[in-house]
Amino acid sequence: MCSGLIRISMLNNMAHTLLIPIDFKVESLKSLKLVLNDNTHQKLNVVLVYAEKSSGSITDMLFYSPSKRVSELCSDIFIEALSMIKNRYDSVIGELRIEIFSGTTVGALKNFIDAHRVDEIVSPSNYELEMPSRAFDVRPLFKGVSTPIKNVSWQNQKSLSVHEQLIALFN
Amino acid sequence: MKIQLKITLFLVATNSLILLLFGGSVYYFLYNYSYSDFFKRLETRATISAKYNFEKDRINTESYKAIRTEHLERLTNEKEYLFPVNQTDPNYAGLSNSLNVSGGFIKEIVKNKKAKLQKDGTFYVGILYTQKENAYIVVVSAENYYATHHLRFLRNILIIGFFLIGFITTYIFIYFSKKIFNPIKKITDRVKEISTENIHLRLEEGTNDSEISLLITTFNDLLNRLETAFEVQKNFISNASHEFGTPLTSIIGEAEVVLRKPRSADEYQQSLQSILTQAERINQITQSLLYLAQTGYNKKNIPLEIIRADELIVQVKALTDNLNPKNNVQLDFSLLPENHEKLKVWGNKQLLYLALSNIVSNACKYSNNQLVNISIASSNNEVILLFTDSGIGIPETELQFIYDPFFRASNTHQFEGYGIGLPLARNIVRMHNGELVVSSEVNKGTTVKIKLPLAKLN
Structure with a gap:
């Protein structure tokens, strides 16, 4: 019983890292908001992951920079929404990163999870990630890894205009 | 005249003036120096020649000859004239004629013991050499090769350089003034496009805080205010008359109906109440209009x-x-x-x-x-x-x-x-x-x- 208590307090003290798949739409941040809402940990690190196969072209690969690609994909409204969530949970969120996962196999995902020290995966269960061209939905790969998965769901909002996207984060 | 042209002309003029001053002074000082230097050389030669010709001491004469042959190069058209001072011809007419110089030159030699003269590119230096009772006039003449050739070459270089630099800088100034005034021209063109029909257009604002960007921001602020004013005005007459008209019509109608025949106190009260409601509505519209006007104009004073x-x-x-x-x-x-x-x-x-x-x-x-x-x-x-x-x-x-x-x-x-x-x-x-x-x-x-x-x- 004693050891159990110690384990819980240790868990609470250590930063807990979450992996959340996104599609750079504001609504995909809803899973982040939901998981932060009923969070019990003191500190959370968040890795937002966008799955995109790397291009086959030599020149593209030569000048490939993940951070540049991320800033290309980030729309103004997405950054705004992210900063809104960050301001709301300022004391809980330790580190918030956006990463691009360019592997296609479970093994690659395992490596990715190890590299970012992910403790838990948050998977939106009824939200359809909008993945154009080389991007793909990473969720099927989650079944192959041993990391605990937390499913979140919310009522989907259909076709929102750019200005209305922010509404998705509320209610 | 356009400011652009003014600036270009001013810069070109100043630049040409500086170039002229520089080139001119270089030429002038070098010219002066080469002339005084050449006269000195001629004077030395005249002295040596006099000593060589009239010195009685043979040893000295030999050494002067050695100096002359060893150290003095021959100048272009170098000529020596030696003759005794002749008291019978006080104007030295024959002498000066043979030398092809004015008589004043010989007189000056006799008077000042030396004189300089320049005539048709030939330089003359004369000295008066006295030995015991005899006086001789020694004149050396030569052409200044350096002045005639080197200085002319320098002058040509300076003139070509002046025009070349002048052309280049003029081109640069024109380009530069264009570049400076381009944004202003753009603003002018853009502002010309904006009329009452498309007052929503704005000038493109720059990112830096240069004077031009400041001007653009000021223009845009002005346009914002103008647009608000226009917007209010555009719809004001039709809409306002409608908005004010509706309650006014019902007030008038109500009053006319009531005034048609005597009514009971209750009925009067009722219709006055209705008139009051409509009047309040007008009041409300006026109030909000006032607010709209204030917020549209007095941006700075809140x-x-x-x-x-x-x-x-x-x-x-x-x-x-x-x-x-x-x-x-x-x-x-x-x-x-x-x-x-x-x-x-x-x-x-x-x-x-x-x-x-x-x-x-x-x-x-x-x-x-x-x-x-x-x-x-x-x-x-x-x-x-x-x-x-x-x-x-x-x-x-x-x-x-x-x-x-x-x-x-x-x-x-x-x-x-x-x-x-x-x-x-x-x-x-x-x-x-x-x-x-x-x-x-x-x-x-x-x-x-x-x-x-x-x-x-x-």
């Missing part, structure tokens, strides 16, 4: 204070509860920032209060008191307020007109209103350097997004 946005919307909700108890306004604080610094904005409380309550009352009105959500959140530089209702919405084609005063969308006939609330709210938000965006879908609802810049507290 007193600002630090306001917390969350407090503001709580107060707006309280006011709405007072005015319209059936409302269904809900506040969504689920993304309220933890740090209350992120909620503070510079603003005028009364005006923001007016703007927000206008939007909320619109939301309630056009959704028949269905659920209205007010959400608040803040990004890193702005407070974001979202007002969502599920009311009648605004037709897409009419969205662009909703900021015109007195404009009412085609689906609002069953609702009372006179179309000043939203333009007023937008004016107020703009006064606070904020942004108001309306997006809507018919029969689905309307969303108003207001962004207000956070107060920078240090």
Whole structure:
């Protein structure tokens, strides 16, 4: 019983890292908001992951920079929404990163999870990630890894205009 | 004359003047130096020649001969003339004729013991050499090869250089002045395009804080004010006469009906009551018009204070509860920032209060008191307020007109209103350097997004 208590307090003290798949739409941040809402940990690190196969072209690969690609994909409204969530949970969120996962196999995902020290995966269960061209939905790969998965769901909002996207984060 | 041309001409003129001064002084000083130097050389030669010819001491004569042959190179057309001073010919006419110089030159030699003369590129130096009782005049003449050739070459170089540099700098100045005045020309062209029909056009603002960018910002501010004025004016006459006309017609009608025959006190009271209601309506319209006018023009004179946005919307909700108890306004604080610094904005409380309550009352009105959500959140530089209702919405084609005063969308006939609330709210938000965006879908609802810049507290 004693050891159990110690384990819980240790868990609470250590930063807990979450992996959340996104599609750079504001609504995909809803899973982040939901998981932060009923969070019990003191500190959370968040890795937002966008799955995109790397291009086959030599020149593209030569000048490939993940951070540049991320800033290309980030729309103004997405950054705004992210900063809104960050301001709301300022004391809980330790580190918030956006990463691009360019592997296609479970093994690659395992490596990715190890590299970012992910403790838990948050998977939106009824939200359809909008993945154009080389991007793909990473969720099927989650079944192959041993990391605990937390499913979140919310009522989907259909076709929102750019200005209305922010509404998705509320209610 | 255009300033561009003026600047170019001025720069070219100054540049040419400096070049001329430089080239001219180089040439002048070198010219002077080469002449005085050449006369000195000739003088030395004359002295040596006199010593060599008239010295009695043979040893000295030999050494002068050695010096002359060893150290003195022959000058171009170097000639020596030696003759004794002849007292019988006081004007030295024959002498000067044979030398092809004026008589004054010989006289000067006799008088000053030496003289210099330059004639047709030939230089003459004469000295008076006296030995015992005899006096001799020694004249050496030569052509200054250096002056005639080297200086001419230098002069040519300087002239060519002057024109070359002149051309290059003129070209650069023209290019430069064009570059400087290009943005101004652009502004002129753009401003020319803007007329009363397309007063919504704005000049493209630069990112740097140069004088030109400042000018553009000033222009745009001016255009903003002009546009507001135009907008108000454009719709004012037709809409205002309609808005004022309706209550006035009913006042007149009511009064006429009542005055037709004697009435009981009760009836008088009733109709006066109705007249009062209509008069109050006119008063209300006038009041809000006044507000609209004020917010449209006096941007600089509003007193600002630090306001917390969350407090503001709580107060707006309280006011709405007072005015319209059936409302269904809900506040969504689920993304309220933890740090209350992120909620503070510079603003005028009364005006923001007016703007927000206008939007909320619109939301309630056009959704028949269905659920209205007010959400608040803040990004890193702005407070974001979202007002969502599920009311009648605004037709897409009419969205662009909703900021015109007195404009009412085609689906609002069953609702009372006179179309000043939203333009007023937008004016107020703009006064606070904020942004108001309306997006809507018919029969689905309307969303108003207001962004207000956070107060920078240090």
